[in-house]
Amino acid sequence: MSPLFHTSGRATLAGALFLVHLSSLVSAQESAVVPLFDTTTKLEPPTTVDTAEALITRIGDRVRDRHARESKFKAYDHYLSFYWEQRSIHLEFVDKIARGGNEILVNIRSLTPLNEPNFRSFYRGLNTVAEYHENLIAAEVAPNHYSVKLAHHATERRPLEVGDQIEFEFSPFLASPKNGRSNYYGTTMLYVVGKGIVPWMGVGERQESIPLPESALLGGGTTISRQYSGEPAERFKQMAGNISPQSAQPFLLGRRLHHTNMLDGTHSEQPNPVFREQAGKLGPHYVARSCIACHVNNGRSLPPAPGEPMNNTVVKVASDETGTPHPRLGTALQPRSTSGVAEGSAHIQRYELIVGKYADGEEYELRKPVYEFVGTVPRFFSVRLTPQLVGLGLLEAIREHDVFALADPEDEDGDGISGRANIVVDSENNKRRLGRFGHKAGQPRLRQQIAGR
Secondary structure, three states: OOHHHHOOHHHHHHHHHHHHHHHHHHHHHHHOOOOOOOOOOOOOOOOEEEOOOOEEEEEEEEOEOOOOOOOOOOOOOOOOOOOOOOOEEEEEEEEOHHHOOOOEEEEEEEOOOEOOOEEEEEEOOOOOOOOEEEEEEOEEEEOOEEEEEEOEEOOOOEEOOOOOEEEEEEEOOEOOOOOOOOOOEOOEEEEEOOOEEEOEEEEOOOOEEEEOOHHHOOOHHHOOOOOOOOOHHHHHHOOOOOOOHHHHHHHHHHHHHHOEOOOOOOEOOOOOOOOHHHOOOOOOEEOOOOHHHHOHHHOOOOOOOOOOEOOOEEEEEEOOOOOOOEOOOEOEOOOEEOOOOOOEEEEEEEEEEEEEEOOOOOEEEEEEEEEEEEEOOOOEEEEEEOOOOOOHHHHHHOOHHHHHHHOOOOOOOOOOOOOOOOEEEOOOOOOEEEOOEOOOOOEOOHHHHHHOO
């Protein structure tokens, strides 16, 4: 609390009035924006539904090359060829035990017929890191619909109870795929009876699965499980841990587009076919040929070495300090061209060293890049490294009220940080919105952030 509240009654009153004034300013600012989502917004169905007869969990999944704990193959988190074609799965757990029943019905729906799909549960891991106590062939109950029933604890030889932890892996072996391999594995998941799917980690010599602690759930239910397959570059490329069945296939289709070269349609991961519908959509001036070229591994990009062209960096330009577009370059420098002469380019010429001290006396050194332009030289510019992509959907879902409540424009909590909400105009309907995306929160929604790059 501020010292203002430990002095005279007059000072206390003044401080209280000051805070009331700040609160009214924040409330007025909040009331001036139109929420991005409201009661009329159509939402996806929840992934967990509580009914009188059962706890029902529904999530999406994708095919895998190998198993979760096989680090020597490094082939679990990556994506195989034709991953977007016929290779997403819907999983449904009808947990009757959670409501006093005696079984869990697992329904699996695929996009194409499967050949004796295998459901493995209760991890063993004695002879291989992919060994389970129970191996069941899911029975086909309708076209592209398969199911198994779980009623007994395979290791303790008793009926299942609320709280039991069931690690499982479903293998959607394709009966007759249009392209690519037919045999695939699935994601290793942990189901807790009476609770649902939870992110997991391994413990002990065999890495037996247990739920991740609450402190590790940085994305809540969307958090993905700990990785043991030795593929660090693939971490930011995964589906959310609780992705809905409706979103699984669109995720894979969107991923294909994200990895497509818009000049010739090639995919960044081989072998994969050319995406001919997207070829020739680049230009005439551009920065990079694909989304993944800048958002390296879906993470943040690194600055190029001095003298190297900045082809995975956004260089915003303007003709004045208010951001008026440059008469020749527009709002961003585009250093490459499909034909003819490009607009120009920029690179880091050298770094200047800035030396200073923190308040406690500890010294620090910072490198300040000095830029050099080839061609048209803008007087006003701002160089921005591409940000990581993971979690942006969660950011879009945060309520406006929660953002305003945490803004703290006058640093009332005394932590040395003051934030101010940015109010912007939604270009789709001219409504005033809360800015959320970009280096200066200049865009209200992801769709506009993507379109504005």
